Amino acid sequence: MNLILLRAEELAPTGAGSQRAVLRDRRLQHLREVLRARVGDEVGVGVEGGAIGKATIINLDAQAAELELRLDEPPPPPLDVTLALALPRPPTLRKVLQQATALGVKRFALFRAERVERSYFSSHGLHASALAEDLQLGLEQARDTIVPTVEVHPEHFGRFVRERLPELCEGRAPLVAHPGAATPCPRAPIGPATLIVGPEGGFIPAEVALLKSLAQAIDLGPRILRVETAVVALLARLSP
Structure with missing residues (x-):
């Protein structure tokens, strides 16, 4: 997994103008068991039908991962x-x-x-x-x-x-x-x-x-x- 793919409904705005998302499914398992991620690490993220970027892990345990998102790049061009x-x-x-x-x-x-x-x-x-x-x-x-x-x-x-x-x-x-x-x-x-x-x-x-x-x-x-x-x-x- 080179990108954590999010659905639009998983995004939540924060007071600082950024967005956050919480993972509790296989993506959480991938973060913990494959990437061996820790709080403070950055991972690649994107939103279905939208932009890609980076996310900082701000909370992580066996039940959930909370990510702070920076989505500022377009996805790669399609093959026509x-x-x-x-x-x-x-x-x-x-x-x-x-x-x-x-x-x-x-x-x-x-x-x-x-x-x-x-x-x-x-x-x-x-x-x-x-x-x-x-x-x-x-x-x-x-x-x-x-x-x-x-x-x-x-x-x-x-x-x-x-x-x-x-x-x-x-x-x-x-x-x-x-x-x-x-x-x-x-x-x-x-x-x-x-x-x-x-x-x-x-x-x-x-x-x-x-x-x-x-x-x-x-x-x-x-x-x-x-x-x-x-x-x-x-x-x-x-x-x-």
């Missing part, structure tokens, strides 16, 4: 890449959400494909609380405060491509990652983009043909990577 991802198995989804959030992605669209198990759409990993936790972990890692959005599209793949994907790609360069494509993935930012990544095992030929009618197919090289590895590699290439 929308990630459209064939819904992976739950452990992989957690890794992708955390890592892509840390890299600056602010919009995720999870969709169905032939090689996606339908049971994934009823997994605990898609509950609002689970998604919020994974996004928060990514933000804390990267010292960011702007929470991404996550859309879930369980409809048939063809319907998703016809009815949803055009909106996700509007005003953006559409890219579909596909092993063996003739065009290598760019190695520098290309402006706003929508990156489409398939499931483990890849898209079936009919899905590739449909996607190629809307998006440029790109390749990462001869190695076949796991979804979570491929996503990080692709986003890294498209990052400043």
Whole structure:
């Protein structure tokens, strides 16, 4: 945790014009057990949707930590890449959400494909609380405060491509990652983009043909990577 992420409702003004917050959850545990913080120490903080800065610990015990805040910096700029991802198995989804959030992605669209198990759409990993936790972990890692959005599209793949994907790609360069494509993935930012990544095992030929009618197919090289590895590699290439 490189940033303690606070909610706006946790802030309390003080008479001196500064703000304070009290922690009693896993963030308190992190301060005590991981950072081994003490009264007087400074830690990085930020407010969801707002500024980041520093906090001084003014009280700390086993029940609570009280922080005095100085929030005077903007969060880092987002990565202007929308990630459209064939819904992976739950452990992989957690890794992708955390890592892509840390890299600056602010919009995720999870969709169905032939090689996606339908049971994934009823997994605990898609509950609002689970998604919020994974996004928060990514933000804390990267010292960011702007929470991404996550859309879930369980409809048939063809319907998703016809009815949803055009909106996700509007005003953006559409890219579909596909092993063996003739065009290598760019190695520098290309402006706003929508990156489409398939499931483990890849898209079936009919899905590739449909996607190629809307998006440029790109390749990462001869190695076949796991979804979570491929996503990080692709986003890294498209990052400043």
